[in-house]
Amino acid sequence: MRLYDFPRSSSAWRVRVGIALKRVEVERVLVDVSRGAGALDQERPAYAEINPARQVPVLEWRERGELVRLGQSVAILEYLEQRFPEPALLPADARARARVRELVELINAGVQPLQNNYVLAQVEAAGGAPRDWARHFIGRGLGALEAIAKASSGPFLTGASVTLADVFLVPQLFNARLYDVSLDALPRLREAEAACAALPAFVSARPENQHDYVARFGVAR
Numbered sequence: 001m002r003l004y005d006f007p008r009s010s011s012a013w014r015v016r017v018g019i020a021l022k023r024v025e026v027e028r029v030l031v032d033v034s035r036g037a038g039a040l041d042q043e044r045p046a047y048a049e050i051n052p053a054r055q056v057p058v059l060e061w062r063e064r065g066e067l068v069r070l071g072q073s074v075a076i077l078e079y080l081e082q083r084f085p086e087p088a089l090l091p092a093d094a095r096a097r098a099r100v101r102e103l104v105e106l107i108n109a110g111v112q113p114l115q116n117n118y119v120l121a122q123v124e125a126a127g128g129a130p131r132d133w134a135r136h137f138i139g140r141g142l143g144a145l146e147a148i149a150k151a152s153s154g155p156f157l158t159g160a161s162v163t164l165a166d167v168f169l170v171p172q173l174f175n176a177r178l179y180d181v182s183l184d185a186l187p188r189l190r191e192a193e194a195a196c197a198a199l200p201a202f203v204s205a206r207p208e209n210q211h212d213y214v215a216r217f218g219v220a221r
């Protein structure tokens with residue numbers, strides 16, 4: 001399997017965690033989706049062939065001689081969940097599973113797209129204030145997540161074991177700090193983040209631990 005990846009991408013980070021938790025062997029291909037100066041690998045026509053959305057992550061594998069490419073972190077993680085069921089990241093119980101998916105979508109659909117680099121560049125081009133915009137939507141989404149997570153005793157977002165909800169939470173909290181969102185009123189989210197930080201899969205997936213990237217770009221970007 002091959003993962004098209006960028007260390008600071010919160011969506012690719014989710015997939016790195018899932019891959020590490022399930023101990024799947026992957027080859028990684030670095031795609032620079034940052035908006036800084038320098039080569040934007042994703043702008044090269046070749047990458048549009050790999051993902052017409054020109055985004056990371058993409059998971060690629062061969063199946064019965066066919067090359068399969070799959071974008072969207074939710075689709076990728078659900079595919080991995082079916083193919084590598086252990087450890088389970090979606091609970092078996094229907095209600096608990098739906099709750100996890102609710103929290104996943106809160107981040108995946110309700111927060112991350114609104115603070116994606118591409119959107120922030122458009123906000124800036126329209127004369128807006130991209131950092132204020134990002135801070136507003138991240139704070140709003142995380143507030144809702146906290147209110148829902150409060151109903152569970154923890155330490156993870158929905159209870160005693162790690163689920164996809166936690167996999168989506170950790171990179172989003174990293175971005176929250178990047179945009180100076182206050183986490184003071186979000187104790188359940190911080191508790192879940194601390195529980196995840198004790199798991200090696202979450203540590204190895206962090207951007208600063210992507211050593212190929214650090215060697216190529218330095219850690220700051």
Ligand SMILES: N[C@@H](CCC(=O)N[C@@H](CS)C(=O)NCC(=O)O)C(=O)O
Pocket residue numbers: 008009010011012033054055056057071072073074108113116117118
């Ligand atoms: N919903 C997608 C979002 C993917 C996404 O937004 N990727 C970002 C990095 S986190 C990206 O490639 N941004 C570059 C761009 O949109 O130009 C997923 O979950 O995979």
